[in-house]
Amino acid sequence: MNSLKNSVRLVGNLGMDPEIKTFDTNKKLAKLSLATSESYKNDKGEKITDTQWHNLVLWGAQAKIAEDVLKKGDEIVVEGRINNRSYLDKDGNKKYTSEIVVNEFLKVSSRN
Amino acid sequence: MNSLKNSVRLVGNLGMDPEIKTFDTNKKLAKLSLATSESYKNDKGEKITDTQWHNLVLWGAQAKIAEDVLKKGDEIVVEGRINNRSYLDKDGNKKYTSEIVVNEFLKVSSRN
Amino acid sequence: MNSLKNSVRLVGNLGMDPEIKTFDTNKKLAKLSLATSESYKNDKGEKITDTQWHNLVLWGAQAKIAEDVLKKGDEIVVEGRINNRSYLDKDGNKKYTSEIVVNEFLKVSSRN
Amino acid sequence: MNSLKNSVRLVGNLGMDPEIKTFDTNKKLAKLSLATSESYKNDKGEKITDTQWHNLVLWGAQAKIAEDVLKKGDEIVVEGRINNRSYLDKDGNKKYTSEIVVNEFLKVSSRN
DNA sequence: TTTT
DNA sequence: TTTT
Numbered sequence: 001m002n003s004l005k006n007s008v009r010l011v012g013n014l015g016m017d018p019e020i021k022t023f024d025t026n027k028k029l030a031k032l033s034l035a036t037s038e039s040y041k042n043d044k045g046e047k048i049t050d051t052q053w054h055n056l057v058l059w060g061a062q063a064k065i066a067e068d069v070l071k072k073g074d075e076i077v078v079e080g081r082i083n084n085r086s087y088l089d090k091d092g093n094k095k096y097t098s099e100i101v102v103n104e105f106l107k108v109s110s111r112n
Numbered sequence: 113m114n115s116l117k118n119s120v121r122l123v124g125n126l127g128m129d130p131e132i133k134t135f136d137t138n139k140k141l142a143k144l145s146l147a148t149s150e151s152y153k154n155d156k157g158e159k160i161t162d163t164q165w166h167n168l169v170l171w172g173a174q175a176k177i178a179e180d181v182l183k184k185g186d187e188i189v190v191e192g193r194i195n196n197r198s199y200l201d202k203d204g205n206k207k208y209t210s211e212i213v214v215n216e217f218l219k220v221s222s223r224n
Numbered sequence: 225m226n227s228l229k230n231s232v233r234l235v236g237n238l239g240m241d242p243e244i245k246t247f248d249t250n251k252k253l254a255k256l257s258l259a260t261s262e263s264y265k266n267d268k269g270e271k272i273t274d275t276q277w278h279n280l281v282l283w284g285a286q287a288k289i290a291e292d293v294l295k296k297g298d299e300i301v302v303e304g305r306i307n308n309r310s311y312l313d314k315d316g317n318k319k320y321t322s323e324i325v326v327n328e329f330l331k332v333s334s335r336n
Numbered sequence: 337m338n339s340l341k342n343s344v345r346l347v348g349n350l351g352m353d354p355e356i357k358t359f360d361t362n363k364k365l366a367k368l369s370l371a372t373s374e375s376y377k378n379d380k381g382e383k384i385t386d387t388q389w390h391n392l393v394l395w396g397a398q399a400k401i402a403e404d405v406l407k408k409g410d411e412i413v414v415e416g417r418i419n420n421r422s423y424l425d426k427d428g429n430k431k432y433t434s435e436i437v438v439n440e441f442l443k444v445s446s447r448n
Numbered sequence: 449t450t451t452t
Numbered sequence: 453t454t455t456t
Binding site: 236237238239240257258259260261263273275277296297298299333335 | 453454455456
């Protein structure tokens with residue numbers, strides 16, 4: 001799966017430590033919550049900050065590195081693809097969610 | 113609002129004609145449904161096609177152009193930003209949705 | 225070599241048929257010349273068209289596909305990386321050149 | 337001039353302090369030299385680091401901010417467009433150069 | 449000429 | 453040297 005038709009670039013900060021799941025096959029999954037914050041002036045000249053929270057998903061080698069090096073507050077640069085999927089919640093209702101499946105990331109600064 | 117911290121690039125086909133809303137202020141909104149299709153081979157060597165549907169939103173001048181030139185089936189290239197937002201549905205339940213707010217688009221081919 | 229630290233996206237037209245070289249090892253190289261054309265209005269309100277010509281380089285499988293499907297005039301979407309390198313010309317002078325090493329491309333329309 | 341047809345993203349370090357020029361009209365120009373470093377393993381399994389140096393150009397407000405906040409060694413994320421142009425050198429020979437005209441940048445870390 |  |  002390549003990145004020409006569906007590619008996302010984000011620069012932001014992690015809202016929490018990575019959440020790691022290890023499967024039977026030893027394959028790892030890391031989930032990250034990333035905030036991107038942008039400021040602009042509205043019609044009245046007031047400064048508005050818009051913060052978006054993105055759900056990121058990392059697999060395999062990328063998940064292991066994320067587990068080792070990422071912490072809440074870290075600033076990262078990310079390249080990935082949008083994955084919209086549906087699932088059934090515990091009450092059996094169909095839910096829709098949108099995630100970024102990360103191809104690469106780079107930690108650019110740390111809170112400490 | 114710039115595109116350094118939150119930027120999406122998509123290449124795909126429109127699933128329907130643009131849906132246009134005109135507000136009191138004459139400002140226009142266009143909604144597009146865009147399919148990005150990618151093929152890859154799975155572990156068993158079978159060819160899998162993954163199609164993702166994306167909700168696109170265009171405002172103002174971009175919405176007018178979309179209304180004039182875009183049709184179901186057209187292939188477009190898009191640059192925009194991810195906007196995750198919540199709303200209350202008709203039953204008063206909080207729902208989450210993810211949209212791409214388009215900064216620029218380019219029609220690259222048409223079905224006819 | 226990944227695309228997080230050095231990534232280029234272009235949409236444009238080919239100025240000539242691909243130029244193909246085949247090496248001893250059967251490895252192929254394709255060279256493309258791509259024009260990106262953009263219009264804007266200058267200070268005086270005149271419409272200016274700025275055309276940039278880019279040197280693209282494709283290796284291996286990508287070069288083979290380029291040889292098979294691309295022709296002068298075709299419109300393509302490209303993702304690659306900038307490669308600045310120097311070489312000695314036939315008079316022994318050091319020359320600098322900048323190329324785009326293509327990771328992926330997609331033909332979006334053809335002149336015929 | 338937009339960024340759909342010609343867009344570059346770089347993450348790297350400055351090789352020197354910004355070089356600033358101020359024109360009669362008070363318009364500012366900043367020139368930056370940016371290194372992007374990437375590592376990969378070659379056919380023999382040796383780790384190779386490839387460093388590319390990019391010439392960046394910033395105008396107006398972006399140039400002012402660059403002058404104020406950027407220093408040699410800083411790590412920045414950049415979005416811009418490729419500009420290939422020719423000029424005559426002091427001996428009257430035609431020379432070609434490739435620059436990145438920066439639309440936006442973000443300083444992500446500093447050496448001190 | 450940078451940085452890890 | 454392309455294309456609209």
